[in-house]
Amino acid sequence: MDSLSTPWLIIILLGLILASAFFSSTETSMMAINRYRLKVLAKTNKNAKRTERLLDDLDHLIGTILLGNNLVNIFAASIATILAIKLWGEGSVILASLALTFVILVFAETTPKTFAAKNPEKVALPASIVIDLFIKLFKPFVWIIAQISKIILASLGVKTQNENESITSEELRMVVNDAKPIIASNYQKMLLNIIDLEKVKVEDIMIPRNELISVDINKPGDLLKQLKHIQHTRLLIYDTSSDNITGLLHMRDIVNLYAKGDFSIENVLTLIRTPYFVPEGTSLAHQLAHFQTQKRRLGLVVDEYGEVRGAIVVEDILEEIVGQFTSNQNEIIDEIIKQKDGGYLVDPRVNIRELNLLLQLDLSVTKAKTLNGLILETLQSIPKHDVSLKIDNILIDIVQISEQTIKLVRLTKLD
Structure with missing residues (x-):
């Protein structure tokens, strides 16, 4: 090195600083690049495919970059020391070290890394060509360094195995x-x-048991009467006890009987379908998949004792994805009436999740699914007319009670 002229030493030093900037920016860009976008680019871009392959082996990638960067910086320090002695004597070595540190921080660390962090694809993709070559050249040295590092980390009780998170x-x-x-x-x-969908359970959006229309199969007269007046698309059939659900009728099948002129109680009974039961706690994501595999559109939600608690239909799950349809939205709005003073008259049977969505509330759904259930859970008793309670930042006034059931409440948002 001493035999080289000063201009050559300066040129070599500048080249080493540029090489340090290259390694620093490459390291940052490789860590900052969007892996999902990289997967898309890899289908048509060779550099992207190479970059994806390099990132699959982080040990060798990081090891090669660090090895190259440290070698370059050490050589740069040596060149700077020789230049300082040649130009200003041995007393200038410390000043030369400080000056080189400043230059490396600005031009080989901060600036290139900031640019690479903001433009990872522009740096990582073309740099992958050079880094891939260096990995092949330095592989034996990187492997030795990696093994020594693993031994040291293992002695400290640090796991070094890659975990696919x-x-x-x-x-x-x-x-x-x-x-x-x-x-x-x-x-x-x-x-x-x-x-x-994975967080929401079937009982969160099911139709409660008390709102389901059912009829005893042993009472054909009641069955025919229900068929004439029912406004729902499905009718539950039970045997003797309303808790013993044995099947369901789809109104589409009944309409087909009428169209064919074959309507009779005997033919109606042959159309009863076997019920499909869904256990409580099933997530909507799993239940949607079950509906698809079972070719079903309705399931009866049962608790751990096998008692029917409600019904879940595929349309309700789809509404959780795309939002409420017009008909159901109107029904919910009918249950919530805004008052002039800013309060709301609410049918307490309304689902809390729907109430939260419409009024921008944050009432808990962990203990109760309806507003009525939340009130009873909070009071631990059947309330009286003059009872008011505060849940979170909501004041709830009991307005009307009929047959020991809350019929109407008033909600007021508190600041």
């Missing part, structure tokens, strides 16, 4: 939220609703 639902939510500029708001909301 799958993305969590919360992380997936963040990905969808970050995609606002490229995904329409309504589609983004649907994607978030799909992610949340």
Whole structure:
């Protein structure tokens, strides 16, 4: 090195600083690049495919970059020391070291890393060509360094095995939220609703048992009467006891009988379908898959004792994804009437999740599914007319009670 002229030493030093900037920016860009976008680019771009392959072996990738960066910086320090002695004497070595540190921090660390973090694809994809070559050249040295590092970490009780961590639902939510500029708001909301299907259980959106229409199979007269007046598409059939559900009738099948002129009680009984039972606690994501595999559209939700607690239909699950349909939305609005003073008259049988959605509330759904259940859970007794209670920031006044059942309440949001 001493035999080289000063201009050559300066040129070599500048080259080493540029090489240090290259390794620093490559390391940052490789860590900052979007893996999902990289997978898409890898289908058509050779550099992207190479980058994806390099990222699959992080040990050798990081080891090669660090080895190259440290070698370059050490050589740069040596060149700077020789230059300082040649130009200003031995007393200038410390000043030369400080100056080189400043130059490396600005031009080989901070600036290139900031640029790489903001433009990872522009840096990582072309840099993969050079890094791939270096990995092949330095592989034996990197392997030795990696083994020594693993031995040291193992002695300290640190695990070095790669763990394939799958993305969590919360992380997936963040990905969808970050995609606002490229995904329409309504589609983004649907994607978030799909992610949340795993959290919502069938009992959260089921039709309660007391709202289901059923008839005794042993009373043909009652059955025919119900068929004339029922406004629902399905009718539950039970044997002797309303808790003993044995089947269900679909009104579409009854209409077909009328169309063919074959309507009779005997023919109606042959159309009774076997009920499909769904255990409590089943997530909507799993239940939607079960509906598909079982070719069903309705299931009866049962508790651990086998008692029917309600019904879940595939349309309700689809509404959780795409939002409420017009007919159901009107029914919910009928249950909630806004008052001039800002309060709301509410039918307490309304589902808490629907109430939260419409009024922008945050009432808990962990203990009760309806507002009535939440009130009873809080009071631990059947309330009287003059009872008022506060849940979170909501004041609830009991307005009307009939036959020991809450019929109407008033909600007021508190500041």
